[in-house]
Amino acid sequence: MSQIRNLPKHYELARRIIYVLIALAVILPYFFNPKQEFKPAIEVENIYKKIESIKPGGHVLISIDYDPASEAELYPMTLAIMRHCFKKGVIPVVMTPWPASVGIARLGCDEAANDANTMFQKKMVSGKDYVFLGFRPGFSQLILKMVNNLKGSFDKDYYGQPTQGMKALEGVNSLKEIDLLVDIAAVGSVEVWIAYGADKAGIPMAAGTTAVMTPDLYPFYQSNQLMGFLGGLRGAADYEKLLKISGRGERGMLAQSATHVLIILLILGANIRLFFGRFFAGGKGASR
Amino acid sequence: MIFKRTIPLLIVLGIGLLGFMQDYVPHPWSASLVDEMTTWSLILGGFAALLGLYSLLHMHWSRMRRKMSGWGYSAFVFIGAIGMMAVGFFSDSIGTVTSGTERVSLYDWGYDYIYIPCAATVFSLLAFYMASAAFRTFRARNLAAGLLLVAAIIVMFGRVPLSETVSEWLLGDRQIIPNMAKAIMDYPNLAAKRGILLGIALGVISQSLRILLGIERSYLGGGD
Amino acid sequence: MTDDLQPDDIRIADKAARQAIEMGVLVLLIVVFFVVSFMRQNPFAEGANPAKAIGIIVAAGLTIIMYSFLYRDNPLFKIVENLYVGVTLGYNVVISWRQFLRPLVYQPLFEPPTAEAFWNSLAHLFVPVILGILLLARISRKHGWVSRYSYALMIGWGAGVAIPLFTNSYILEQLTAAVKPIQEAVGPRGLAAANSWEWALYVAAPMFGAVLAMIGTFTVLFYFFFSVEHKKVGAVISKVGIWFLMVSFGASFGYTVMGRLSLLIGRVQFLLHDWLQIPQQ
Numbered sequence: 001m002s003q004i005r006n007l008p009k010h011y012e013l014a015r016r017i018i019y020v021l022i023a024l025a026v027i028l029p030y031f032f033n034p035k036q037e038f039k040p041a042i043e044v045e046n047i048y049k050k051i052e053s054i055k056p057g058g059h060v061l062i063s064i065d066y067d068p069a070s071e072a073e074l075y076p077m078t079l080a081i082m083r084h085c086f087k088k089g090v091i092p093v094v095m096t097p098w099p100a101s102v103g104i105a106r107l108g109c110d111e112a113a114n115d116a117n118t119m120f121q122k123k124m125v126s127g128k129d130y131v132f133l134g135f136r137p138g139f140s141q142l143i144l145k146m147v148n149n150l151k152g153s154f155d156k157d158y159y160g161q162p163t164q165g166m167k168a169l170e171g172v173n174s175l176k177e178i179d180l181l182v183d184i185a186a187v188g189s190v191e192v193w194i195a196y197g198a199d200k201a202g203i204p205m206a207a208g209t210t211a212v213m214t215p216d217l218y219p220f221y222q223s224n225q226l227m228g229f230l231g232g233l234r235g236a237a238d239y240e241k242l243l244k245i246s247g248r249g250e251r252g253m254l255a256q257s258a259t260h261v262l263i264i265l266l267i268l269g270a271n272i273r274l275f276f277g278r279f280f281a282g283g284k285g286a287s288r
Numbered sequence: 289m290i291f292k293r294t295i296p297l298l299i300v301l302g303i304g305l306l307g308f309m310q311d312y313v314p315h316p317w318s319a320s321l322v323d324e325m326t327t328w329s330l331i332l333g334g335f336a337a338l339l340g341l342y343s344l345l346h347m348h349w350s351r352m353r354r355k356m357s358g359w360g361y362s363a364f365v366f367i368g369a370i371g372m373m374a375v376g377f378f379s380d381s382i383g384t385v386t387s388g389t390e391r392v393s394l395y396d397w398g399y400d401y402i403y404i405p406c407a408a409t410v411f412s413l414l415a416f417y418m419a420s421a422a423f424r425t426f427r428a429r430n431l432a433a434g435l436l437l438v439a440a441i442i443v444m445f446g447r448v449p450l451s452e453t454v455s456e457w458l459l460g461d462r463q464i465i466p467n468m469a470k471a472i473m474d475y476p477n478l479a480a481k482r483g484i485l486l487g488i489a490l491g492v493i494s495q496s497l498r499i500l501l502g503i504e505r506s507y508l509g510g511g512d
Numbered sequence: 513m514t515d516d517l518q519p520d521d522i523r524i525a526d527k528a529a530r531q532a533i534e535m536g537v538l539v540l541l542i543v544v545f546f547v548v549s550f551m552r553q554n555p556f557a558e559g560a561n562p563a564k565a566i567g568i569i570v571a572a573g574l575t576i577i578m579y580s581f582l583y584r585d586n587p588l589f590k591i592v593e594n595l596y597v598g599v600t601l602g603y604n605v606v607i608s609w610r611q612f613l614r615p616l617v618y619q620p621l622f623e624p625p626t627a628e629a630f631w632n633s634l635a636h637l638f639v640p641v642i643l644g645i646l647l648l649a650r651i652s653r654k655h656g657w658v659s660r661y662s663y664a665l666m667i668g669w670g671a672g673v674a675i676p677l678f679t680n681s682y683i684l685e686q687l688t689a690a691v692k693p694i695q696e697a698v699g700p701r702g703l704a705a706a707n708s709w710e711w712a713l714y715v716a717a718p719m720f721g722a723v724l725a726m727i728g729t730f731t732v733l734f735y736f737f738f739s740v741e742h743k744k745v746g747a748v749i750s751k752v753g754i755w756f757l758m759v760s761f762g763a764s765f766g767y768t769v770m771g772r773l774s775l776l777i778g779r780v781q782f783l784l785h786d787w788l789q790i791p792q793q
Contacts, residue, residue, distance in 0.1 A: 015420045019582055022419050026773070026780045030792055038449035039463065041470075068407035072778020073771060099337070099607040100600065103399035135611040137337055141329035144673065149323055153330075156615055191485075195681035211771030215764045218473055219482040222725075223689030225681065232767065233774035234447055251792055252777045257450035259415075259773045264441055266423040271437070274427050296660040300668035307672025325669055328640040332666050334612040335644035341605055342651065344597075361594045368598020369605070376606030387563030399603055401567035402574065406596035408779055409578040415776035416582055418769060432758045439762025444769055472763050475721050479728020480760030482686055483753070486729070487736050489682035496671035496678075507667045508660045509650070 018266065025262045029254035036253050040238035043221060046228030047206045048084070048242045050180055056089030058179040059172050063193065064108070066186035067100035070210050074184050075108065076236035076249040077208040081182060082112035084243055086129070087120050091168050093178070095133040095154065097142050097189075102135045106158065119245065127161050131168040134158030139189070143196040147175045175201040184208040190217060194225050208235060297502040304500040345369065372398050439476075443469045545573065552789050572787040575779060617641060690729060693722035728756040 040048075051060065062081065066074045085092040092112075096105050109132045113124035124130055133154040136142050145153045151163045151173060163169055171177060181203055183193045190207045198205035204227045207217055211232030220226040230239060233256060236249030307325070310318045348362040375383035375394035383394050428434040445451050446469020455465040498504040549572065555565035574592055581589045620633035621641075647662035649655050697719035734746070735753030742750040784790045 011424070014423070018420050018423055019416050022416055022773075022776070026777055027784070030780065030784050030790070036449040038452055039466070068404040069411045070775070071404060071408050072412070072775045072781075099604045099611070102607050102611070103396065103403065103603070106396070107400065135607060136330060136616075137334040137608075137612050138326070138330035139333070140670070140673075141326045141333065145323060145326035145330065148319055152323065152327075158611070191682070195677040199681045199685070200677065211767040211774060212764075214767050215473065215477050215760065216481055216485075218478040219485055219686055219689070222474075222478055223685050225685055231447075232770050233777065234770065237449075248778070248781060252774065252781065253449050255777045255780070256770065256773060257448040259777075260444050260448045260769065261450065263419055263422060263769055263773075264444055266419065267426050267437070267441065270423050270426065271428055274429075292657045292660065296664035299661065299664040300671070303665055303668035304672035307669045308675050311673070311676040324636070327636065328643070329666060329669060330612075331616060331637070331640040332644055332647060332662055334608060334616070335647045335662075336666075337604070337608060339648060339650060341601055341608075344601055348597075358590070361590045364591050364594040365598035365601070368595045368600075369602040370598075372599050372602025373605055376602065377609070385563065388559075388561050390561065390563070392563040395603075395606065397563060397567055398599055401571045402599050403596070403603060405571035405574045405782070406578065406592060406599070408775065408782075409575045410593075410596070412772070412775040412779045413578070413581060415772040418772050422769070432754055435755055435758040436762035436765065439759045440765040440769075443763045443766030447766065447770055469766075472759060475724050476728055476756050476759040477763045479725040480732050480756045482690065482725070483729045483732025483736070483756075485682055486686060486733055489678050489686075492678050493675055493683075496674050499667060499671040507663050509656060509663075 025258040026255050029258050040241050043228045044238040051084050054090045054179045058090045059093055060085050060090055060180045061093045061178045063183045064096040064101045064105040065189040070186035073210050073233050076247050077230045078108045078184050079112055080239040086116035092130045096135050097139045099135055128167045132158045140192050140196050147201045150174050178203050181205040186210045439472055690726055693718045732756055
């Protein structure tokens with residue numbers, strides 16, 4: 001039964017109890033009211049305010065740098081940003097340098113465009129109100145090419161429409177004409193976009209990353225190379241709160257709170273057991 | 289030796305110097321060079337990706353051919369790959385079906401209902417293992433581990449909405465605990481990450497110089 | 513009678529009983545899964561979208577099979593795992609053809625709109641396509657060395673371009689940002705506003721934070737400098753660096769917990785909302 005041989009039986013039992021507790025901590029909050037009061041982070045608010053300040057017809061380049069493995073954290077923030085763009089009349093220019101991300105980007109564009117119809121009574125047309133450029137290989141070299149020649153990097157969009165003369169890309173020939181660059185990433189692409197794209201083209205940049213990568217963004221935020229960032233599911237929830245449109249981010253926050261408290265209690269419990277064990281054993285033979 | 293080693297190294301040096309100088313040369317020729325070289329790199333990058341895909345298929349094919357342990361499962365790799373390629377390349381014929389009143393691409397269907405759930409679920413398994421590992425091994429046995437533990441708990445709690453409720457209840461202000469978490473991220477975390485970033489940047493720059501000067505040659509492959 | 517049974521006999525009997533129970537539970541779970549799925553996602557119901565309904569059932573099934581790994585590794589999990597690898601591979605091959613090879617290489621060379629366009633494309637694509645084909649020679653043990661030309665071009669260009677960009681974005685910009693709060697605090701504007709509480713809150717406090725961050729950055733960098741032995745003063749500096757690193761790793765652990773749990777929350781939301789169609793409050 002144990003996948004690791006010779007493990008004491010009580011470890012097996014503890015492991016399974018923990019799995020059940022985690023599962024309950026995630027499942028039970030689903031059945032309660034998920035609305036919670038929380039203040040969005042200033043880093044998220046900066047992105048919101050920036051998109052609010054872009055005039056209708058402006059452009060936001062969204063790079064989808066994640067695959068379905070990180071869909072739970074990053075797809076809600078992708079939707080939130082695209083919905084905001086549609087609400088403001090700003091044109092999202094969506095692209096991806098990874099083949100595995102094409103499907104996710106396609107889904108995001110389709111869902112956000114459909115939502116714009118129901119939420120804002122706006123019919124979004126590909127090539128006119130938004131554009132999905134698709135995938136090109138090369139990553140850092142692709143970004144470098146886009147700095148001076150965006151339409152040359154993507155001569156056709158994902159659906160095969162030529163980008164030259166496309167209404168959605170009117171006035172945009174290079175990255176320098178983009179009003180805001182947003183990199184939504186699960187890989188270490190934010191740093192590359194900063195160095196090869198935003199800094200070189202001199203445009204403002206924001207990032208949305210998995211929670212695992214968020215601590216790495218602070219040096220770039222403090223240096224103003226990033227004007228804001230969204231960190232994990234909480235970042236998506238913050239943005240949905242600012243947008244006043246409920247989504248998976250906000251709906252996941254109660255479960256997030258419950259599971260975090262459970263993990264903290266488990267860690268504290270184990271450490272209290274350690275200290276009491278040391279205390280009663282006179283400092284020797286601390287238990288695991 | 290000239291064709292196998294010397295010429296490639298000279299190409300690296302020459303192209304590398306061009307790549308280095310283009311950043312400082314505002315002449316239109318420099319911009320044209322960047323445009324052309326990046327196009328070449330895009331195409332080469334695409335071929336390199338194809339090489340990666342071939343390697344993966346070859347590994348599973350070898351496993352099946354040699355009947356290594358678990359070789360039967362490798363057959364499912366080919367089933368999945370051939371299935372997706374068939375519906376993708378022949379999307380006009382076998383790759384599209386009618387569902388209700390809609391035409392559905394089986395290629396997109398495979399991505400939406402096979403690729404996404406499998407990929408998302410594989411990584412979500414980590415949540416359970418992480419909880420179990422944290423309970424079993426996360427102990428404050430010394431000062432350094434204690435600092436790690438305290439920082440982890442403050443950040444874990446400070447980043448969830450419940451912390452604002454507890455902060456108001458215990459300390460009278462909703463933002464005290466979240467601000468503690470923010471302070472940890474804004475100062476000590478920033479310092480350490482910046483130090484690591486500077487170290488990595490210096491490492492990449494020195495490695496790039498080593499490559500240009502021909503000191504680092506591992507990218508050429510074996511036999512040198 | 514029990515005296516005749518050997519320990520091995522008891523273990524084999526236990527194992528057989530356990531396998532029989534597991535098989536029984538598995539069959540029961542499969543039956544329950546299909547019954548529940550067709551109750552909640554009937555693809556044959558009027559007005560239903562069969563492709564979407566069947567897709568959700570398949571997705572839910574794959575999700576549950578993957579979670580069976582928590583109980584133990586099993587053949588169903590291995591099958592799904594390998595199927596997923598295959599589907600990923602197939603998807604990437606088709607996308608590479610549709611989005612890269614066909615528009616960038618095949619169509620300009622083999623389906624050009626005009627003769628002039630063909631010669632223009634040939635002029636631009638001849639060298640990279642030949643180098644790309646040479647790259648594929650890496651597969652061959654005997655002739656793999658020809659791929660060195662392709663790698664030399666890619667790696668050389670990449671390394672050359674990286675030096676100024678990394679220097680600017682990761683070193684100069686970061687060092688500027690590290691010093692800027694201190695510069696602002698002791699600059700003409702900062703000093704002119706001194707002795708006011710606003711200066712203390714908005715200028716001095718960030719300055720002290722920046723000093724703390726600079727100490728942390730320097731000590732962390734020093735810790736990673738392994739070329740000199742960390743003795744006496746060096747040991748103290750290194751120790752301080754380790755403290756900063758520990759706090760940073762603790763923060764990273766906190767965020768990692770958040771990230772992993774979010775992935776689980778996403779999957780559970782799919783199973784409850786999309787598959788079982790239980791409305792969330």
